[in-house]
Amino acid sequence: MTSITLYIAQQLVKRAIGGDDDLDDSPDITTPDDGEGEEDPVTEEIFSSWALFILLSLLCAALWSSYFLQQRRIKAIHETVLSIFYGMTVGLIIRVSPGHYIQDAVKFNSGYFFNILLPPIILNSGYELHQANFFSNIGSILTFAIPGTFISALVLGIILYIWTAIGFDGVKMEFVDALAVGATLSATDPVTILSIFNAYKVDPKLYTIIFGESLLNDAISIVMFETCQKFHGQQVRFSSLFEGIGIFLVTFTISTIIGIAIGILVALILKHSHIRRYPQIETCLVLLFSYESYFFSNGAHMSGIVSLLFCGITLKHYAYYNMSRRTQIATKYIFQLLAQLSENFIFIYLGLSLFTEVELVFKPLLIIITFISICVARWSAVFPLSRFLNFLYKAKFKEFTNRNFMNGGISSQAVPDEISHSYQMMIFWAGLRGAVGVALAMGLQGEAKWALLATVLVVVVLTVILFGGSTASMLEILGIKTGVEQHMDSDDEFDIEAPRLPISIQPTPFNSNNNLMGNRRFNNSRPGVYQDEIRSRNESSASLSSNKTPNMNDNIPDEDDDMISDGDDLISNFQTSSTENGVLGAFLSAEEHAKWFTRFDEEVLKPVLLDTIPKKDNDNSN
């Protein structure tokens, strides 16, 4: 018996050190097309277990240091940078240690990235999105996202093409490939922005613009990349440009529709079934349907990111009120958890892949040039566009003041909503590149592939470390308002409305968000009936929520106080955004649209989509 124990002990130690010798007692019988899956599961399990163990340990380390930094209020160094360094360190160790199994297992896999890591982040962004802020800044967001990304990709592409044409590094590529690389490197990263700006709780307007931009321009650069790939090896005609733009616009619209449609579908299912009596199944279905929107959209060559984002928003706007209380809480917590894990993991993954991607070919010069041209491209996107936006603001403000003298109205709250120079600078600085770029770069073709991939990877890591690491000091230098958000680290399970985004004004999301949401989603306009509207619905929601959980009453009052100022603020926001889109003429008619849509949302959509008496339903389900 003891001898056996000894034998086992030896086995253990031997295995625990390095599993390679497992290969002896199990020949590798991989079938080409489904990778490691078909090996001897026992052996396979050992390696994947170690790989996963390492990754999870890294994740623990990252989360722990994130806690530590928050706890110690250390802002000089940021967790994301730490995560990357952890990843790099372990990646190096794995690289030098014998046996390629673990190394292969922890390689950056764009499939995993797009199908596992990205969706939770996008979904959570949509679900926790502060709709008021987002849709009141939709103009600036779209401006920076769409033309911004085009400009940046174009500039990058041209510079890279010229550089490679000179041919110092012996890297040769067509213009479309250069453009493709430009596209991959124009995707600013929602993950980084989210985590850094949440930590510093910057002024919501700035936050929303940067966050919204980074969220949307991933979608745009993906579409651009795909389009460029389509032209790979072909002759590029001038019409291609328009075709590309056409493809993008169609993709964006259809993706949005898919997302909203699925959100509404869920709302209807929840309303017209008794599934809320089985909250576990309900929660699963909500999660599954939102994922369906992502995968369907991707499968149909649309933008899954856009679909998922709008699906999340729609879910929160309609379906949320048809859910059982338990599902409301469960979805919130689960989406947050998944998002948090993915966010932390992505950085580790990037750090790891620097060393675990064996085929990479590093071209120092090319990397430097690319890094510089990124800054140039970002610069030439941000500043002209901000100037353009500011011009619109000014014009609109003149228009607006005139209007106010007509119906001596709410001029008091109306302030010129310009993007100050410090904000412009910050938007420029926030242009870190993220994992989306790397994942896209995996799909590059041609002999330059590995050089370009290496370049993209290094540049992305550099931007995150340099820009990300210096964001804190940048915020101070530019004197940007931070620490605005207050409810951040509450762990009371009843603040299921606690906004993820920092916001100075605190509307009751039950009301103003939806309302805004309703208004903004279909056209950007200005509801006249706003304040009474809010107040009435606020009371209803107060009573409603008190019926669910008495504890919520504690929050209601102060939120009530905010409501009026909020209402006004929103209105000024509306005016802003209604011309941010440059539709100066539509300003008068906007109000009509607003009234029309608010009525439509209240009298048609809500009754159709929501349980008219959510309280009662919740009682049923208990």
Add this chain to the structure above:
Amino acid sequence: MTSITLYIAQQLVKRAIGGDDDLDDSPDITTPDDGEGEEDPVTEEIFSSWALFILLSLLCAALWSSYFLQQRRIKAIHETVLSIFYGMTVGLIIRVSPGHYIQDAVKFNSGYFFNILLPPIILNSGYELHQANFFSNIGSILTFAIPGTFISALVLGIILYIWTAIGFDGVKMEFVDALAVGATLSATDPVTILSIFNAYKVDPKLYTIIFGESLLNDAISIVMFETCQKFHGQQVRFSSLFEGIGIFLVTFTISTIIGIAIGILVALILKHSHIRRYPQIETCLVLLFSYESYFFSNGAHMSGIVSLLFCGITLKHYAYYNMSRRTQIATKYIFQLLAQLSENFIFIYLGLSLFTEVELVFKPLLIIITFISICVARWSAVFPLSRFLNFLYKAKFKEFTNRNFMNGGISSQAVPDEISHSYQMMIFWAGLRGAVGVALAMGLQGEAKWALLATVLVVVVLTVILFGGSTASMLEILGIKTGVEQHMDSDDEFDIEAPRLPISIQPTPFNSNNNLMGNRRFNNSRPGVYQDEIRSRNESSASLSSNKTPNMNDNIPDEDDDMISDGDDLISNFQTSSTENGVLGAFLSAEEHAKWFTRFDEEVLKPVLLDTIPKKDNDNSN
């Protein structure tokens, strides 16, 4: 513009129908060792998106029909059977449809199974385990799990070896391989049992025995399988048997220790840090650490299942009380969600793989023989062991009654705890085989591999369909008490203690469970101080929880009422289990052990591991 729209539309339709033509514009550049990951991510994304879309749709269908069946109270047909049929149908469609990409993507991958699908189920089982029931039946559970699995594997192995030796099917294999197949087919399935028995809410004692057995014998058959694999191609000596047993015992013990150790580690971390102020991070860490236990254990050739199970139990016993309220709720919901998804998915996966595994070689005769011999093996494991247990019960009961006359004690609650014939029959019937067997069979070696894998797969599906499908009628025929559990479909977010397992007696898990837990985990004994103990701690927990959420008070009273009877019931349970293990002599000392350990748990472990004043900490964290 319109022409472009048309073009896009065509693109969409073309792609949406069948993505195969994507291959034209992107050559496959797979590197052998990380499968699909390295392909052009855009193309790759399309295929994996469709694959995932299909799988998620199946999952939705399964969940929806599960809701429908529950809603309509249909018990004749069971959701798991439906899931398998859905899987088979879609599998067939995929098989006949052109293009092998999706087919490969949805193939049964034992790596995915062991690393993604299985852990959540085990973790949730441990976390939601009704510790009182489990540990009071530990004797029967272990008896059925350990010798039971050995017997069944041996019988199966011998029959198969003889059959193949005759050589009707031209399948040749060594005895160890036959034994390996026997091992794979001796893993009764926790998933099926959980889902079916939860649906019918059978008598807790029977439920616990069957569930516990199926949970543990997975671990045992895995170890047996690995051991057999080790002897593959070697000469089998008689000592090998003892070596195998030795390996198993060591594995089991060490795995348990790993699990408990990590659970305690988490408890200590939570206690000695302020991480509960950052509940999001806290929740992530709890989840990550429990997974670490699984992967570490697997990586070290121990049994991840056992580790994870005991890690879950320990977490619930100690760490749970150091968590922020939010994390308590979040962990519960998240574990449940993940488990539910995995459970439903596994059946779909099994159904799918019947058609998507192209290499399978079906040998009808072999399949029939195997199916019959499974029944024989199960039979020869269940009935002799039950008779053995009943003998112990009788002996113990005599012993017990004598004792009661000595100290005229609590004989009133003491009932002979025999396993009635109907229960034995049900235990036999509940021996469905599950995905664990299939996942293991993936690792079979030798030229017979594909024939054996096909056999295992078909047999598993057959058992699930036949036994699983007929469980309902079997329960009626045998007249077994069902519909015991009551809190099942409550969706009140405050019943975070709602037990997953059906139980007639309803202790406040805060108290009796832990206590029991404490007693049973280290030795199975009988606490004398039980009831006062329970009452005192119950009050504390009542006040504690009321401090957290007033709403909990609604639940407390009736639970209080249960406590006394519960306490007694537990005591009688104790007596049972203390001799179920056949340690008749230890019966007297058991009480001493109990007193000793209860004191130890209360005066040493709890103070060390728990926050002495959880209430206060929770206030901090709010």
